[in-house]
Amino acid sequence: MSPQAIDLHAHWLPPVMAQALRQRHHQVPRIDTLADGTEQMVMPSGTLSFSTDYTDASQRLTHMATLGVGKQMLSLPGLFGIDSLPLDQSAPLVRIFNDTCAVLCQAHPRRFCGLAALPWINLDAAVAELRHARLKLGLLGAILPMEAFQCEASAARLLPLFEAAEDLGAHFFVHPGRMPGSSALPVTPLDHDWARQALAAQHDVGQAMVTLLLSDFLRPWRNITVQVAHLGGNFAAVVERMDPMQPMHDQTRALPSRRARAVWVDCASLGPRALEQAVAVFGANRVVLGTDGPVCDAAKTLSSIRHSRLSAAEQALILQVNAAGLLARFS
Numbered sequence: 001m002s003p004q005a006i007d008l009h010a011h012w013l014p015p016v017m018a019q020a021l022r023q024r025h026h027q028v029p030r031i032d033t034l035a036d037g038t039e040q041m042v043m044p045s046g047t048l049s050f051s052t053d054y055t056d057a058s059q060r061l062t063h064m065a066t067l068g069v070g071k072q073m074l075s076l077p078g079l080f081g082i083d084s085l086p087l088d089q090s091a092p093l094v095r096i097f098n099d100t101c102a103v104l105c106q107a108h109p110r111r112f113c114g115l116a117a118l119p120w121i122n123l124d125a126a127v128a129e130l131r132h133a134r135l136k137l138g139l140l141g142a143i144l145p146m147e148a149f150q151c152e153a154s155a156a157r158l159l160p161l162f163e164a165a166e167d168l169g170a171h172f173f174v175h176p177g178r179m180p181g182s183s184a185l186p187v188t189p190l191d192h193d194w195a196r197q198a199l200a201a202q203h204d205v206g207q208a209m210v211t212l213l214l215s216d217f218l219r220p221w222r223n224i225t226v227q228v229a230h231l232g233g234n235f236a237a238v239v240e241r242m243d244p245m246q247p248m249h250d251q252t253r254a255l256p257s258r259r260a261r262a263v264w265v266d267c268a269s270l271g272p273r274a275l276e277q278a279v280a281v282f283g284a285n286r287v288v289l290g291t292d293g294p295v296c297d298a299a300k301t302l303s304s305i306r307h308s309r310l311s312a313a314e315q316a317l318i319l320q321v322n323a324a325g326l327l328a329r330f331s
Contacts, residue, residue: 004070004317005302005325009173009229009268012074013054016091021082029081043057046083046176053294057104061111064193067298069291070320071110073327074101075143076117077175077295081120083117084145086118090119094129096135110117111313115173116142123157127164134168140330143169145177146229152215153181160222169223174208174263176201176229205233212297213259225264225326229290231274232265236281257281264326266290267301267318272308275318284314289321 013021013154021041023081025028031050039050052059064072076082076097083094094117101114116133118126133139142165149155165172209232212218218226253259260281267275268290278287289305291298305315 002211003320003324004068005289005319006324006327007064007072007291007293007298008227008288009175009266009327010072010074010293010298011054011077011295012057012060012072012101012104014097014104015055016100017082017096019285020052020093020096024297036238044084045079046258051294053249057108061108063298064111067302071112071171071304071323071327072113072139073113073323074104075115075173075175078143078175080144081178084178084182087119087121087125090121091125091129093117094119098133098137098139102139105138113331114139115171118142118161119145120145120148123160127161128235130161130164130170131168134170141165141172141189141224143175143177145173145174145179146204147178147182149174149211150204151207151272152211152217155211155215155217160181162224166221166223169330170227171227171326174212174226174228176204194330202233203229203300205230206235206238207233209233209235211264212263214253214256218262225329226262227264227266227288229266229292230268231278231287232263232282233325235260236274236278239281240331256310261286264288264322267303267305268292269296270304271306275304275308278311279310279318284310284317285322287318288326289319 009311013285018031021029021031025053028042028044030041031039033039041048041050083090085093098116105112106116116130116139120126130142165188178184188216209228212228213224239257239260246253246255261283264286265278265282267278269292291301
């Protein structure tokens with residue numbers, strides 16, 4: 001029997017946190033009950049259907065078994081906007097998530113591990129919460145907002161967090177999300193807005209990859225691993241254009257394609273052709289399974305891997321081997 005898959009991009013909301021969000025009437029984020037009895041998450045930009053898929057651990061374990069997923073790394077979705085609220089709101093909510101996630105992981109250590117959510121409005125508080133999560137709770141690291149890496153200057157603001165993580169040892173997951181105080185997205189709908197949003201999301205992830213890979217930001221850290229969501233955005237698709245441009249700007253630095261293996265990327269919500277392209281650029285040993293469940297359909301992601309033109313050995317690396325190695329470093 002082949003080893004079960006390990007999913008490093010899965011989201012969860014503790015029931016107690018969901019209940020707290022239901023009490024946030026007229027505030028964002030919140031959970032609303034609709035006229036037909038269903039619920040929706042109201043986020044800083046848009047809404048998302050909400051159900052017990054997010055909160056019911058027993059239901060999740062059953063679904064994982066059906067999919068052949070042996071373990072999930074759980075995180076609080078950055079796009080919900082919970083971690084970018086004012087400190088008096090974000091600090092208690094992220095602590096609820098971190099404490100409750102740790103209890104779930106301790107109850108099912110072979111099935112779940114977790115990443116901390118941090119209150120981004122105050123970096124000192126974020127560092128303190130990371131220390132609490134690593135030292136007291138046993139969480140493996142933290143989920144970081146993509147917007148923090150839109151350029152080298154923005155990434156530099158997180159240096160105190162990375163210094164603490166280097167001391168602790170930590171896995172960081174760079175995921176779509178905004179820092180406090182960022183500009184709101186345009187509210188005027190555009191034609192085919194859903195498709196434009198998909199392109200914009202991959203562009204934003206690609207911007208973060210440029211910061212992480214082409215700058216020296218990650219160079220000092222030896223006790224930190226970094227995972228980027230959604231196959232690193234459009235970086236893999238554009239790197240062949242970047243390579244001939246690099247010597248025009250700086251002949252002393254390696255080509256972008258040769259700097260592409262400093263992070264791990266997960267394959268959440270993308271298909272077999274994008275996966276094959278990512279493996280060609282990053283290497284099969286730098287790609288991990290991510291389903292983005294329950295936001296996205298985990299079964300489709302697993303099917304995309306198994307129906308790709310990758311070899312059985314490459315698929316095994318993505319489905320299980322790479323993630324097992326990463327988790328072993330910090331568990």
